[in-house]
Amino acid sequence: MTTSQDATSAPSPELAPAFDLRRLLRDNIRDYGMFIALGVIWLIFTFTTDGLFVSGRNLVNLVNQAGFIIVIAVGMTLVIVIRHIDLSVGFLAGFLGAVAAIAMTQWGLPVWVVIPMTLIFGILTGLLTSFLVAYVGIPAFVATLAGWLGYRGALGLVTRATGTIVIPNATFNALGGGFVPDIPGLTFLPERHKVTLLLGLIAIILFVVSSIRTRRNTGPQVDSLSTPLFVLKLVVISVAIAAIAWAFAGYQGLSWTAVIVLIVVLFYDFVTRKTVLGRHIYAVGGNPEAAELSGISVARITHVVFASMGMLAALSGILYSARLRSATTTGPLLLELDAIAAAFVGGASTSGGVGTVFGSLVGALVMISLTSGMNLMGIDNSVQYIVRAIVLVLAVVFDVVTRKTAK
Amino acid sequence: MERSAERTPVVELRDIKKYFGAVRALRGVDLALNRHEVLGLMGDNAAGKSTLMKVLSGAYIPSEGGIFIEGQEVHFASPMDARRMGIEMVYQDYALANNLDVAGNVFMGREVVRFKLGPFGVMDYPHMEKETKNLINRLKIDIPSVRQKVERLSGGQRQAVAIARATAFDAKVIIMDEPTAALSVAAIDKVLDLINQLREHGSSVIIISHRLEDIFRVADRMIVLRQGRKVCDTPVSGDIQDFRERVVAYMIGARNDFAEASPVL
Numbered sequence: 196m197t198t199s200q201d202a203t204s205a206p207s208p209e210l211a212p213a214f215d216l217r218r219l220l221r222d223n224i225r226d227y228g229m230f231i232a233l234g235v236i237w238l239i240f241t242f243t244t245d246g247l248f249v250s251g252r253n254l255v256n257l258v259n260q261a262g263f264i265i266v267i268a269v270g271m272t273l274v275i276v277i278r279h280i281d282l283s284v285g286f287l288a289g290f291l292g293a294v295a296a297i298a299m300t301q302w303g304l305p306v307w308v309v310i311p312m313t314l315i316f317g318i319l320t321g322l323l324t325s326f327l328v329a330y331v332g333i334p335a336f337v338a339t340l341a342g343w344l345g346y347r348g349a350l351g352l353v354t355r356a357t358g359t360i361v362i363p364n365a366t367f368n369a370l371g372g373g374f375v376p377d378i379p380g381l382t383f384l385p386e387r388h389k390v391t392l393l394l395g396l397i398a399i400i401l402f403v404v405s406s407i408r409t410r411r412n413t414g415p416q417v418d419s420l421s422t423p424l425f426v427l428k429l430v431v432i433s434v435a436i437a438a439i440a441w442a443f444a445g446y447q448g449l450s451w452t453a454v455i456v457l458i459v460v461l462f463y464d465f466v467t468r469k470t471v472l473g474r475h476i477y478a479v480g481g482n483p484e485a486a487e488l489s490g491i492s493v494a495r496i497t498h499v500v501f502a503s504m505g506m507l508a509a510l511s512g513i514l515y516s517a518r519l520r521s522a523t524t525t526g527p528l529l530l531e532l533d534a535i536a537a538a539f540v541g542g543a544s545t546s547g548g549v550g551t552v553f554g555s556l557v558g559a560l561v562m563i564s565l566t567s568g569m570n571l572m573g574i575d576n577s578v579q580y581i582v583r584a585i586v587l588v589l590a591v592v593f594d595v596v597t598r599k600t601a602k
Numbered sequence: 603m604e605r606s607a608e609r610t611p612v613v614e615l616r617d618i619k620k621y622f623g624a625v626r627a628l629r630g631v632d633l634a635l636n637r638h639e640v641l642g643l644m645g646d647n648a649a650g651k652s653t654l655m656k657v658l659s660g661a662y663i664p665s666e667g668g669i670f671i672e673g674q675e676v677h678f679a680s681p682m683d684a685r686r687m688g689i690e691m692v693y694q695d696y697a698l699a700n701n702l703d704v705a706g707n708v709f710m711g712r713e714v715v716r717f718k719l720g721p722f723g724v725m726d727y728p729h730m731e732k733e734t735k736n737l738i739n740r741l742k743i744d745i746p747s748v749r750q751k752v753e754r755l756s757g758g759q760r761q762a763v764a765i766a767r768a769t770a771f772d773a774k775v776i777i778m779d780e781p782t783a784a785l786s787v788a789a790i791d792k793v794l795d796l797i798n799q800l801r802e803h804g805s806s807v808i809i810i811s812h813r814l815e816d817i818f819r820v821a822d823r824m825i826v827l828r829q830g831r832k833v834c835d836t837p838v839s840g841d842i843q844d845f846r847e848r849v850v851a852y853m854i855g856a857r858n859d860f861a862e863a864s865p866v867l
Contacts, residue, residue: 469724469725470722470725471713471715471722471723471725472721472722474702474706474710474713474725475711477699477701477702478699478702478710480699481699481700481701481702482697482698482699482700484697485693485697485698485710486699486710486711488661488681488691488693489697489710489711489712490681490685490711490712491710491711547701548700
C-alpha cells in the first residue's frame with residue numbers, strides 16, 4: 196500500500212504521506228474541487244465589483260435568492276442518486292405556493308396551519324409520482340414530464356379567477372424576506388447582529404469538535420487527509436464560516452430563508468451520511484438489484500425519496516411566494532432545471548449512487564453566485580446564460596475526468 | 603437424535619420441480635449437503651444449475667418439492683428469508699454497490715444501528731468497520747482498507763468482498779455462482795483458498811462452475827445436472843483426466859446414474 200517512494204517523504208509509513216502533491220490532488224480534488232471553485236468565483240467577483248459582491252447586503256440577497264433553489268436541489272440530489280429525475284417540481288412549487296396563498300386569503304386559514312398543510316400536500320404529490328414510478332413502472336422522466344404539464348395546468352386553474360394572488364400575511368412573508376431579530380439590550384459591537392455572530396461561533400465549534408471526534412474514532416485511513424492538511428481544512432472552513440457570519444451580521448443578520456436552508460441542508464446531510472435510510476438510498480443508487488437482494492425495498496426507498504422531493508417542492512413554493520409576497524400565475528420558471536444543474540455542478544452523477552447534499556448546496560451557490568455577480572457587473576442576460584452553460588459543462592467534465600483518474 | 607445430528611444434512615432438497623409456463627426447468631432434483639462439505643454443481647447451459655440454486659437461495663419458489671434445513675422443512679418467500687436461515691448466495695456479478703465502501707457492502711441491508719432518532723436509525727459505523735476488519739483478517743483477504751470504495755477494487759478483491767459478506771453473519775451454507783468466471787489465474791487461486799478456509803471454519807459450500815479444474819481442486823463431491831435432472835452424484839476422486847472424461851460423459855448424456863426404467867432422451 197505504501198511504496199518506497201512514499202516512505203521517504205513520510206515519517207511514518209502507515210500514514211498517508213503529507214506532501215506528495217500529486218497523490219494529494221488525486222485523492223482530494225474531487226471532494227473539495229467545488230468548494231475551491233466557489234471560492235475562486237467569489238474572489239473574482241469581489242475584485243470585479245470592488246467588494247460589492249461580498250457585502251452583507253449582497254450575500255443576504257444571494258442566499259434569499261438561492262434559498263428556494265437550494266431546497267429543491269437537495270431533494271433533486273437524492274432523486275438523481277437513485278437514478279431518477281423530477282421535472283415536475285418547478286410548477287409543483289408554483290402550484291403549492293398558490294395553494295398556500297389561497298388557503299390564507301380565501302379560506303382564511305392561519306399561517307401555522309397553512310405551512311404544514313402545504314408540506315403535506317407536497318408529500319402526497321411526491322407519493323403520486325413514486326406510485327407511477329415504483330408501482331406502475333413508468334420512467335421518472337415521463338411521469339414527471341406529465342407532472343410538469345399537469346401542475347402547470349393546475350397552477351393556471353387556481354389563479355385564473357384572481358391572477359397574481361397578493362399575500363398580506365406578514366409572518367408568512369417573513370420566511371422569504373424577514374430577518375431573525377437580535378437580542379435586545381446588548382451594547383457591544385453596535386454595528387453587528389449578535390445572534391448571527393453567536394450562531395457562527397457555535398457552528399465553528401460544532402464543526403471543529405465533530406471533525407476531530409470523527410477523525411479520532413476512525414483513525415488514519417488511506418483516504419483521509421494527513422494531519423497538517425486536516426488542520427488546514429479546519430482553519431480554512433472555520434475562517435470561511437466566520438467571514439460569512441461577520442458579513443451577514445454587518446447587514447441585518449440572518450434571514451429566515453437562510454435559517455430554513457441551513458436546517459434543511461444539515462438535516463438532509465445528517466440523514467444521508469449517518470442513518471440507515473441514507474445508506475439504503477445510496478445502496479439503491481449504486482446497485483438496485485443488489486440492494487433488493489440484500490433486503491432493501493427499492494420501491495420503499497423510491498417512495499421516500501419522491502415524498503421528500505414533494506415536501507421540499509412545497510417548501511420551495513412557500514419560500515418563493517413569501518419572497519415575492521404573492522403567488523404568480525407562472526410560478527418559478529425553469530426552477531427544476533436550475534436545481535438539476537445545481538445537483539450536477541455539485542457532483543451528482545446520472546449513473547446514480549453519487550451526489551451529496553453539501554455538493555448540491557455548493558452547486559446551487561455557484562450557479563446563483565454567477566447570476567448575482569454578473570448582474571452586479573452589468574453583463575447582458577443572454578451572455579449570462581452562456582457563461583452558466585460553460586460552467587455546468589466544465590463542472591461535469593471535471594467530475595468525469597477526476598473519476599477516471601481516481602480509478 | 604444426537605447421534606444423527608452430525609449426519610443430518612445441513613441442507614436437503616427433495617424432489618424439487620420448477621416450471622416456467624410450459625418449460626420444465628427442474629424435473630425432480632434431490633440434493634443433500636453435509637457439514638464441512640464443498641459440493642460442486644455442474645451441467646451444461648440450461649441444465650438447471652442456476653434455477654436450482656435460486657430455489658435454495660429463496661429467489662424462486664419451487665413448483666413442487668421441499669427444502670429442509672437441518673431436518674426442518676422451510677419455505678422461502680424471498681432471498682432475505684433464506685439469508686435469515688443461514689443460506690447465503692455469492693452472485694456471479696458479485697451484487698455489490700460500487701459507490702459504497704467495503705464495510706458498507708458487507709453490511710448492506712443489515713446495518714448496525716447505534717440508536718434510533720424517531721424513524722431514523724443512526725448507524726454504528728465504527729462497529730461495522732471493526733467487524734469488517736476482523737472478517738477480512740480472518741479470511742486473509744488482501745484489501746488496503748475497509749473504507750476503500752468497491753469501484754476501486756480489482757475483480758478478485760470484489761469477489762473476496764462478496765464472499766466476505768456471505769460469511770459475515772454465520773452462514774451455514776454459501777452458494778457461489780461461477781466464482782472464478784471473471785478472474786485472473788492468481789485471483790482464482792485466492793478464491794479457491796478462500797473456499798478451503800470457509801470449509802475449515804465450518805461452513806458448507808456449493809459451487810456452480812464451468813471450470814472442471816476448480817471443482818476438482820476444492821470440491822469433496824460433485825453433482826451433475828442435465829435437462830433438469832440429476833445424472834451424477836459422486837465423491838470427487840481419481841486424477842483430473844479421468845474426472846474430466848467422466849463429467850463430460852454425464853453432461854452430454856452418455857452416462858446417467860439415475861436413469862429410470864424409461865430413460866429420458
